[in-house]
Amino acid sequence: MPSANHYTGPTEVSGHPPVKSQTATVGVLLVNLGTPEAPTAKAVRPYLAQFLADPRVIDYPRWLWWLILHGVILRVRPSRSAHAYARIWTSQGSPLRVGSQSLARHLQAEFDRLGAPVRVELAMRYGEPSVARQVARMQQDGIRQLLVLPLYPQYSATSTGSVIDAVADAMKTLRWPPELRVVNDYHNDRAHIDALANSIRAWWAQNGRGEKLLLSFHGIPERYVRLGDPYHAQCLATAERLREQLGLSADELVVSFQSRVGREQWLQPYTDATVRQLAADGIKRIDVACPGFAVDCLETLEEIAMQNSDFFREAGGQELRYIPALNDSRDQVTSLAALTMRHLQGWLAP
Numbered sequence: 001m002p003s004a005n006h007y008t009g010p011t012e013v014s015g016h017p018p019v020k021s022q023t024a025t026v027g028v029l030l031v032n033l034g035t036p037e038a039p040t041a042k043a044v045r046p047y048l049a050q051f052l053a054d055p056r057v058i059d060y061p062r063w064l065w066w067l068i069l070h071g072v073i074l075r076v077r078p079s080r081s082a083h084a085y086a087r088i089w090t091s092q093g094s095p096l097r098v099g100s101q102s103l104a105r106h107l108q109a110e111f112d113r114l115g116a117p118v119r120v121e122l123a124m125r126y127g128e129p130s131v132a133r134q135v136a137r138m139q140q141d142g143i144r145q146l147l148v149l150p151l152y153p154q155y156s157a158t159s160t161g162s163v164i165d166a167v168a169d170a171m172k173t174l175r176w177p178p179e180l181r182v183v184n185d186y187h188n189d190r191a192h193i194d195a196l197a198n199s200i201r202a203w204w205a206q207n208g209r210g211e212k213l214l215l216s217f218h219g220i221p222e223r224y225v226r227l228g229d230p231y232h233a234q235c236l237a238t239a240e241r242l243r244e245q246l247g248l249s250a251d252e253l254v255v256s257f258q259s260r261v262g263r264e265q266w267l268q269p270y271t272d273a274t275v276r277q278l279a280a281d282g283i284k285r286i287d288v289a290c291p292g293f294a295v296d297c298l299e300t301l302e303e304i305a306m307q308n309s310d311f312f313r314e315a316g317g318q319e320l321r322y323i324p325a326l327n328d329s330r331d332q333v334t335s336l337a338a339l340t341m342r343h344l345q346g347w348l349a350p
């Protein structure tokens with residue numbers, strides 16, 4: 001296809017076989033967190049070892065953290081986590097992997113439909129397929145312009161920042177790296193907020209509305225925010241935009257932070273304490289959405305839909321209903337395609 005991306009040369013370098021003429025396309029690399037290969041302690045251990053050794057995730061002095069990680073955490077957490085993964089594992093594998101792959105396929109189909117010469121691939125920050133593997137593969141296939149889209153709507157150094165590190169490391173290994181762009185966040189993107197609002201409205205139309213809508217975001221240590229991480233502010237901004245779009249009063253919407261690990265203070269209010277408090281306040285039915293997760297995973301399907309649902313009922317509530325993530329829905333695909341096209345400006349022929 002003749003376009004700004006049509007790469008034809010060099011066809012011959014003196015003394016070397018001709019380089020095959022090929023149509024180079026722009027590459028879009030979706031990156032999600034990663035997930036174990038199986039819901040077993042044996043498979044969860046190396047996943048957690050890589051994840052929790054990342055200094056972007058836990059910034060304690062390396063030697064001290066190494067002792068705690070290998071001496072304590074990796075002895076107990078893998079079997080506990082494996083048990084949680086086993087509750088949500090599907091016949092096709094981990095929901096995070098299955099959902100992310102499906103989203104990548106749908107996004108590729110959308111670019112094909114639009115006639116945009118864009119190649120979409122998926123990488124995992126931890127585990128396989130790694131960022132390094134996918135970047136190298138795309139470069140070998142002639143990708144000369146690469147847009148990285150971390151599947152995290154809100155920027156945090158612990159998530160998006162860590163993806164940027166991995167991409168930078170991958171680039172270091174290439175003699176001729178592609179031109180590079182990175183989507184930092186899309187927490188306030190209009191089409192994204194519309195997609196979230198539409199999915200919640202559609203879910204209410206089918207299931208009725210609870211007394212409160214709880215938006216639960218993944219937490220991070222509160223100290224990281226004090227050091228300059230914009231994550232907290234971006235979560236609150238997403239929640240506020242969503243509240244406006246849904247036409248809810250401040251009282252009808254509650255924001256909380258989940259998935260705390262360790263003893264430090266994380267962003268508050270905590271989700272588990274919040275659902276218990278709502279039940280103690282006499283609320284019988286709450287709906288929970290997790291707008292920080294592009295795709296359903298352990299943290300939504302197990303921690304929210306199972307664990308926190310139990311907490312709510314144990315504290316006197318009747319029903320906690322989880323509203324699924326956007327996953328590979330039409331709205332998610334079109335909003336991410338539009339976001340991507342904006343970031344590709346100048347790389348695609350008009």
Ligand SMILES: C=CC1=C(C)c2cc3[nH]c(cc4nc(cc5[nH]c(cc1n2)c(C)c5CCC(=O)O)C(CCC(=O)O)=C4C)c(C)c3C=C
Pocket residue numbers: 033034035036048057058077081094096152156158159218219220221231259261292293296297298299
């Ligand atoms: C220990 C520190 C952690 C920080 C900081 C953190 C930030 C963070 N995580 C996500 C997204 C996901 N996290 C997931 C699982 C998960 N997260 C942590 C720890 C931290 N996360 C652990 C140890 C785990 C593994 C499971 C467990 O043992 O509890 C997942 C789900 C993965 C899956 O396989 O389904 C996601 C997604 C974000 C967005 C974020 C910062 C904003």
Ligand SMILES: [Fe+2]
Pocket residue numbers: 218259
């Ligand atoms: Fe996490």
Ligand SMILES: [Fe+2]
Pocket residue numbers: 259298299303
């Ligand atoms: Fe969790």
